[in-house]
Amino acid sequence: MRAFLAVIPPEEVVDELVSFLGPRRDALAPQGRWRWTRPEHLHLTLAFLPELEEWREEVLIEAASAWAERAAPLALSLAGAGAFPDPGSARVLWAAVAGSGGASLASWAKSLRAVASHAGARVDGTRFSPHLTLARSVGRPGPAGHLLQALDTLATSAWCAQEVHLVRSFLGQGPGGTPRYEVRHTWELTGPPGS
Template sequence: MRVFVAVVPPAPVVEAVEEFLQPRRDALATQGRWRWTRAEHLHLTLAFVPDLDAWREEKLIGAGAEYAARQRPLNLRLRRAGAFPDPGAARVLWAGVEEEHPDTLAGWAAGIRRVLSHAGARLEGTRFTPHVTLARSVGGRHPAGHLLQSLDTLLTPVWTVPELVLVASWLGEGPNGTPRHEVRHRWPLGREGTDG
């Protein structure tokens, strides 16, 4: 099972992103170079497992709950934009993430990767850059400097992250060949003031 652990923005933030992106997507609709992320798929990935054995999921859920309970909720907002691997030849357009306490997300990513590893999961990726994917290129890399100028004014409301989410993803099973996501478990974060 293909899974990831993520922070999922609440509906008002998703709506703000959609309102911001709509005229930009419409302007680019004829180019066909970018596949925009569906609103319900907007998330910030902390760790990705390309193939989790189903029998490991229960152990992972318990360990994830213990980890999340020790973490404090965090205030975030999406701000500005960027491209991977670079604006001149981009595969991914993304929204940046502004943290109330810098490096907390990096700490969560490292911590949840340890949890996944101890549960026997094989992780993919090593470098963590907090971001929310807005679009992926179609047919190879494309220049994106002009897009980033348009996207760089993105600024959402601040929200408090109340939980980490374990999501299963099935490639090609969603509308128009997009992935289908299923929330497998929600791990509430510890209350404010909890030692983390």
């Protein structure tokens, strides 16, 4: 199965993002140039698992449960925007994780990638960059400087990330050919503060 481990922002933060993006997207993004992330798909990926054999899922759940018992909840917020690979030839527009939350997410990502690998999952080795994907280019990459200027003022309320989710992705099975996501497991983070 194709899956990922992620933090999903609370509904209030998703609503803030949608309200912020709406007028900017409509005014600045050419019709059909960008495929914007559906609100219910907004998440912060910690580990992408392009191939998780179904029989290994229980092993992963058990191993990540031990990690969740040691990991403490984390205060997060989003502020500013960027593009991959760069603003002049953008394939992805993203919201940045503000402050020290990005460093903490990087630590979570490193740990969870190791947990998943030890559980026998194939883990994508792309360098971790804490972000939330806002849109993907349709077709070839293109300039996005004007969009990034408009998105640079993005700043959400802070929230406490108290859960990490294992999400299965079904490519092309959602509305308009988008993926369909299914949360397979949720871990409550119960570690002591500062862990």
